[in-house]
Amino acid sequence: xxxxxxxxxxxxxxxxxxxxxxxxxxxxxxxxxxxxxxxxQMQLYAFNLGQLGDMAKGVVPYDAAAAKAAxxxxxxxxxxxxxxxxxxxxxxxxxxxxxALPAIWENGADVMAKSEQMTKAAGFMAAEAGNGLEALQAKxxxxxxxxGACHKAYRAPAN
Amino acid sequence: xxxxxxxxxxxxxxxxxxxxxxxxxxxxxxxxxxxxxxxxQMQLYAFNLGQLGDMAKGVVPYDAAAAKAAxxxxxxxxxxxxxxxxxxxxxxxxxxxxxALPAIWENGADVMAKSEQMTKAAGFMAAEAGNGLEALQAKxxxxxxxxGACHKAYRAPAN
Numbered sequence: 001x002x003x004x005x006x007x008x009x010x011x012x013x014x015x016x017x018x019x020x021x022x023x024x025x026x027x028x029x030x031x032x033x034x035x036x037x038x039x040x041q042m043q044l045y046a047f048n049l050g051q052l053g054d055m056a057k058g059v060v061p062y063d064a065a066a067a068k069a070a071x072x073x074x075x076x077x078x079x080x081x082x083x084x085x086x087x088x089x090x091x092x093x094x095x096x097x098x099x100a101l102p103a104i105w106e107n108g109a110d111v112m113a114k115s116e117q118m119t120k121a122a123g124f125m126a127a128e129a130g131n132g133l134e135a136l137q138a139k140x141x142x143x144x145x146x147x148g149a150c151h152k153a154y155r156a157p158a159n
Numbered sequence: 160x161x162x163x164x165x166x167x168x169x170x171x172x173x174x175x176x177x178x179x180x181x182x183x184x185x186x187x188x189x190x191x192x193x194x195x196x197x198x199x200q201m202q203l204y205a206f207n208l209g210q211l212g213d214m215a216k217g218v219v220p221y222d223a224a225a226a227k228a229a230x231x232x233x234x235x236x237x238x239x240x241x242x243x244x245x246x247x248x249x250x251x252x253x254x255x256x257x258x259a260l261p262a263i264w265e266n267g268a269d270v271m272a273k274s275e276q277m278t279k280a281a282g283f284m285a286a287e288a289g290n291g292l293e294a295l296q297a298k299x300x301x302x303x304x305x306x307g308a309c310h311k312a313y314r315a316p317a318n
Contacts (some may be wrong), residue, residue, distance in 0.1 A: 040199035068242035
């Protein structure tokens with residue numbers, strides 16, 4: 001499980017930023033679709049991570065099966081190929097409705113490294129979330145840090 | 160690959176509709192969050208399936224790597240545990256912004272069977288999408304049919 005996630009993470013990272021340039025009138029639609037899809041991706045991260053966070057904080061009782069399901073979902077999401085979600089020109093300067101900074105497309109190696117950190121953290125969470133509340137709690141920090149690292153560096157502040 | 164998807168599909172199906180009842184003022188928020196998350200799930204289906212469909216129809220040139228990536232994404236999405244996306248009460252009668260018919264919660268076995276069909280069709284697509292345009296095209300019908308079967312039975316018409 002872990003291993004395949006890490007391998008897929010590499011594939012995803014390698015594909016990141018490789019989208020072909022898109023020109024013409026289809027471009028706006030394609031960029032808008034990509035922004036919509038990556039927001040959906042983030043939405044599903046938040047939905048699954050929220051369930052884990054609620055258990056970690058004691059907002060809801062720990063449930064091993066539910067924790068494992070949410071963590072596997074999160075790991076599966078992070079392992080997906082996301083290259084098509086981040087086409088050139090889909091930054092906050094180029095399209096509406098995104099806080100993605102242009103720096104994303106100027107720092108490919110760092111973005112890939114941060115993406116791999118997220119995939120790894122989610123993979124370790126998937127391996128541990130079903131093993132009790134303390135095991136889950138022990139993995140929350142790395143997941144949160146991985147989310148935050150990318151948001152801090154590459155997301156514009158909310159208005 | 161195929162095998163693990165099918166096994167996960169079974170786990171997902173078994174979990175479907177098993178959400179605990181939620182009461183009180185948190186209920187509306189929980190239902191709204193679930194609707195938002197499942198729309199994100201559908202959005203990512205559409206985004207990835209759209210790429211495959213565009214290739215199948217010749218709208219864009221066939222690209223083996225891109226086809227495989229989109230198909231693997233679709234398969235990973237269908238294999239996710241979606242039980243938390245469909246809590247009791249989150250039908251079109253209970254909450255705004257969804258076309259999910261109450262019949263979903265009255266036909267658990269059929270919903271599960273349709274869900275498994277989708278997971279299987281996406282898994283076969285993942286296995287074939289990288290093997291040439293004709294191989295991809297040959298699998299589109301089953302994927303589309305699986306989407307349509309659930310939408311036809313369990314989604315209210317658009318207004």
